[in-house]
Amino acid sequence: MIKVAAAPYPYIFPPGKTALVVIDMQRDFIEPGGFGAALGNDVSRLSAIIPTVAKLLSVFRNNGWPVIHTREAHKPDLSDCPPAKIARGSASLRIGQTGAMGRLLVRGEAGNQIVDALAPYNGEITIDKPGKGMFWATGLHETLQDQGITHLVFAGVTTEVCVQTSMREANDRGYECLLITDATESYFAEFKAVTIAMITAQGGIVGWATPLAELENAVASKS
Ligand code: TIU
Numbered sequence: 001m002i003k004v005a006a007a008p009y010p011y012i013f014p015p016g017k018t019a020l021v022v023i024d025m026q027r028d029f030i031e032p033g034g035f036g037a038a039l040g041n042d043v044s045r046l047s048a049i050i051p052t053v054a055k056l057l058s059v060f061r062n063n064g065w066p067v068i069h070t071r072e073a074h075k076p077d078l079s080d081c082p083p084a085k086i087a088r089g090s091a092s093l094r095i096g097q098t099g100a101m102g103r104l105l106v107r108g109e110a111g112n113q114i115v116d117a118l119a120p121y122n123g124e125i126t127i128d129k130p131g132k133g134m135f136w137a138t139g140l141h142e143t144l145q146d147q148g149i150t151h152l153v154f155a156g157v158t159t160e161v162c163v164q165t166s167m168r169e170a171n172d173r174g175y176e177c178l179l180i181t182d183a184t185e186s187y188f189a190e191f192k193a194v195t196i197a198m199i200t201a202q203g204g205i206v207g208w209a210t211p212l213a214e215l216e217n218a219v220a221s222k223s
Contacts, residue, residue: 004178004218006210007200011178013151015222019066019144021134021170023156023163023184025053025118026071028111030157033100035072035111038093041187046157050117052183053155056212057118059219066147068140069120072162073107073128080130080137081105133165141173151176153215155183160191167199168206177207180215 004011028034030046037043060067074081078096086095093099101111107128120126127138135141144152152175156163163184167177179199186192199206 002218002222004208004210005214006178006208007196008204008208011176011208011210013153013176013178015063015065017148018151018153019068019147019149020056020060020153020155021068021070021166022053022057022114022118023070023134023154023166024072024158025050025069025114025156026111027101027113027115028072028105030115031101031111033111035095035099035104036158036187038091038099038104039089040091043187045187045189046185047115049155049157049183049185050115052180052212053118056153056155056180056183056215059212059216060153061121063219066149067121067124069114069118069124069126070134070156070162070166071107071112071114071126071128072105072130072132073112074105074130076103076106076108078106131165132162133169134162135166135169135173144175149175152178154179157185158191159184159186160188160195161186164195164199164206171206178215179207179209180212181209182211 001012029036095105102109129138152170170177196209200209
């Protein structure tokens with residue numbers, strides 16, 4: 001077992017039963033001209049975490065631990081996208097419409113790809129999820145159960161939307177969850193801060209949180 005200094009108290013994880021989940025590090029959210037920008041967000045905040053997420057990926061890859069990538073992605077015919085999701089808000093472009101990087105949030109389009117610096121390696125699981133959470137309509141729980149995964153380490157964007165939703169879904173399914181605080185970002189600094197606070201409040205009601213350096217320290221000093 002590896003013990004990581006974390007809030008609200010140390011996070012202890014079994015190597016081999018612990019997977020890294022990198023949520024939605026896609027051009028659609030991180031680069032200008034994608035879905036995030038169409039919603040009216042300043043997307044420039046998000047790219048700053050790419051080097052930290054890359055270092056976090058290295059920790060897992062160097063140890064041979066499992067890595068899962070997610071994309072928020074719909075089928076080209078949008079049959080997996082509720083009309084309410086398309087209609088919501090006053091976006092300049094809506095899901096399925098064509099922007100600077102292709103059709104927004106549609107599988108296979110340029111904007112729907114994970115940024116090059118964090119591209120999945122062969123053998124790593126990549127799931128296309130139609131919702132904000134990674135368990136809804138993906139079959140991921142069954143895959144994780146088959147692999148004996150009990151603990152999940154989270155990174156990605158955005159902290160309060162797809163990361164938090166996925167972490168809450170995971171918590172309800174019995175996974176012990178750790179959020180790496182400098183490997184996640186929001187379009188809203190205050191939402192990131194309060195999300196970390198609400199996850200770790202009440203004795204870790206959703207899970208734990210810690211910066212990457214604490215995970216690196218713990219892994220470096222193992223056995
Ligand atoms: N809008 C926003 O903050 N996020 C999303 O729509 N999806 C994800 O967080 N991936």
